[in-house]
Amino acid sequence: MIRKALTIAGSDSGGGAGIEADLKTFSAFGVHGLVAITSVTAQNTQEVRAIYDVTPEVVAKQIEAVVEDIGVDAAKTGMLSNAEIIKAVAKTVKKYDFPLVVDPVMIAKSGAPLLREDAMDALIEKIIPLAKVVTPNRPEAEKLSGIKIESLEDAKKAAKIIVEELGAEGAIVKGGHLGLSEAVDVLYFNGEFKEYRAPFVQGCTHGTGCSFSAAITANLAKGKKLEEAVRIAKKFITMGIYYGAKIGHGHCPVNQNAWIEIPAEKWRVYESLSKAVKELLTLENLPKYVPEVGMNFVYALPKLYAKDKDDVAGVKGRIVKFGNTVKPVGGIEFGASDHLARAILTFMEFFPEVRSALNLKYSEELIKKASSLGLKVSFYDRREEPEEIKAKEGGTIPWGIKTAIERLNDRPDVIYHLGDRGKEPMILIFGESPEVTLKKLKMLIG
Numbered sequence: 001m002i003r004k005a006l007t008i009a010g011s012d013s014g015g016g017a018g019i020e021a022d023l024k025t026f027s028a029f030g031v032h033g034l035v036a037i038t039s040v041t042a043q044n045t046q047e048v049r050a051i052y053d054v055t056p057e058v059v060a061k062q063i064e065a066v067v068e069d070i071g072v073d074a075a076k077t078g079m080l081s082n083a084e085i086i087k088a089v090a091k092t093v094k095k096y097d098f099p100l101v102v103d104p105v106m107i108a109k110s111g112a113p114l115l116r117e118d119a120m121d122a123l124i125e126k127i128i129p130l131a132k133v134v135t136p137n138r139p140e141a142e143k144l145s146g147i148k149i150e151s152l153e154d155a156k157k158a159a160k161i162i163v164e165e166l167g168a169e170g171a172i173v174k175g176g177h178l179g180l181s182e183a184v185d186v187l188y189f190n191g192e193f194k195e196y197r198a199p200f201v202q203g204c205t206h207g208t209g210c211s212f213s214a215a216i217t218a219n220l221a222k223g224k225k226l227e228e229a230v231r232i233a234k235k236f237i238t239m240g241i242y243y244g245a246k247i248g249h250g251h252c253p254v255n256q257n258a259w260i261e262i263p264a265e266k267w268r269v270y271e272s273l274s275k276a277v278k279e280l281l282t283l284e285n286l287p288k289y290v291p292e293v294g295m296n297f298v299y300a301l302p303k304l305y306a307k308d309k310d311d312v313a314g315v316k317g318r319i320v321k322f323g324n325t326v327k328p329v330g331g332i333e334f335g336a337s338d339h340l341a342r343a344i345l346t347f348m349e350f351f352p353e354v355r356s357a358l359n360l361k362y363s364e365e366l367i368k369k370a371s372s373l374g375l376k377v378s379f380y381d382r383r384e385e386p387e388e389i390k391a392k393e394g395g396t397i398p399w400g401i402k403t404a405i406e407r408l409n410d411r412p413d414v415i416y417h418l419g420d421r422g423k424e425p426m427i428l429i430f431g432e433s434p435e436v437t438l439k440k441l442k443m444l445i446g
């Protein structure tokens with residue numbers, strides 16, 4: 001059975017906020033999205049250039065049309081723009097009994113007003129009392145509650161006022177604007193407070209409020225309890241901000257796809273690397289080339305999602321010599337590699353399409369062979385590493401890979417270094433996928 005969620009909101013031509021963000025969010029949760037457009041905005045990541053409000057009658061008709069034929073399991077409101085639209089929405093929504101999430105959108109991230117000054121009373125009187133939950137940010141909560149919010153305690157007071165005095169069933173005051181080290185949201189519902197915490201991340205924040213309230217709506221549509229819906233929405237929004245795509249010249253938009261793409265890509269990476277490692281272990285003369293420190297074989301998520309070592313899969317405990325054979329110590333895991341993960345993440349800063357690498361014991365003969373086969377080879381010399389980088393934990397590999405790439409001024413297939421005191425010389429092979437990397441290895445040692 002497919003669940004249906006309705007968004008009653010404005011359109012953002014930049015696809016970052018409003019209806020567009022809501023639909024992408026519904027989709028990410030596998031919920032069928034329905035829309036009642038209140039206003040068409042000409043908008044990008046920098047500014048709102050024009051606002052054209054739909055007539056209240058047409059807004060109401062959109063809601064009726066979808067409820068009466070398709071059915072609505074939960075709905076949300078976003079930009080309502082003016083008092084007439086607010087009244088029409090309230091009158092229409094009242095006829096039905098689906099839970100309503102109210103995101104009291106007032107001002108866009110770019111600073112443009114999205115609710116007329118004279119519509120505030122109508123919002124408070126007509127819409128707030130219909131809400132299962134209201135989701136104001138700090139400035140919106142200040143307007144609704146009439147109190148100044150400077151701390152978590154103030155946020156709690158405001159949430160309580162919105163419920164007890166304005167008549168919403170629940171209120172969640174968001175902490176994105178509180179300036180704390182964590183993004184803390186407080187929910188007041190059923191006479192109790194609940195806090196939702198996530199690390200404050202650098203990323204893309206256009207459309208956070210819309211996507212967060214849409215995620216709550218989608219999960220209510222799926223039958224989740226409000227507290228659970230908020231918990232999931234919080235995880236969803238943190239991920240969407242962190243993995244946002246840097247498009248446009250202003251506030252870049254949340255990436256709702258991260259929620260479904262990351263698990264899907266992780267599975268693809270896992271499968272592809274598992275297959276390649278299995279084949280690697282069957283190579284007859286491999287033991288000869290396994291370094292003393294062991295060998296690893298890594299594959300990173302696509303560039304947008306490859307931020308740190310946890311976004312790179314590798315062999316847990318590496319592949320080690322075992323008598324005359326080789327053995328993987330553990331299975332394929334994300335975060336299993338440290339050195340090679342840093343190498344591939346640095347490589348991807350130059351060539352994002354190259355997502356896989358493995359390391360081999362150094363031999364001069366292999367390097368000669370690589371060149372004679374037409375593979376592009378570069379190197380770095382650990383003795384040339386600047387002191388300030390040496391002093392920094394984990395700085396050598398990124399410096400080395402960068403140095404080798406800049407030296408070649410091209411995309412290398414192979415990078416080697418001759419070691420240093422206590423450091424074994426090493427060869428690294430790079431490829432777009434584990435399959436390609438393995439092919440290069442087979443050319444070399446086959």
Ligand SMILES: Nc1ncnc2c1ncn2[C@@H]1O[C@H](COP(=O)(O)OP(=O)(O)OP(=O)(O)O)[C@@H](O)[C@H]1O
Pocket residue numbers: 017105108109136137138174175176177183184185198199200201202203205206207208209210212234237238241
């Ligand atoms: N930089 C950040 N890192 C982590 N979480 C954040 C960040 N910014 C906002 N959030 C979270 O995102 C959700 C939306 O909060 P925010 O306060 O940004 O909403 P908003 O101002 O209504 O958004 P919008 O301006 O898009 O309408 C909340 O859960 C908030 O805690």
Ligand SMILES: Cc1ncc(COP(=O)(O)O)c(N)n1
Pocket residue numbers: 009010011012017018019041043078079105107108109110114205206207208209210
């Ligand atoms: C149509 C529409 N609805 C809502 C927002 C708020 O989102 P943000 O504060 O991230 O700009 C917006 N900019 N446009």
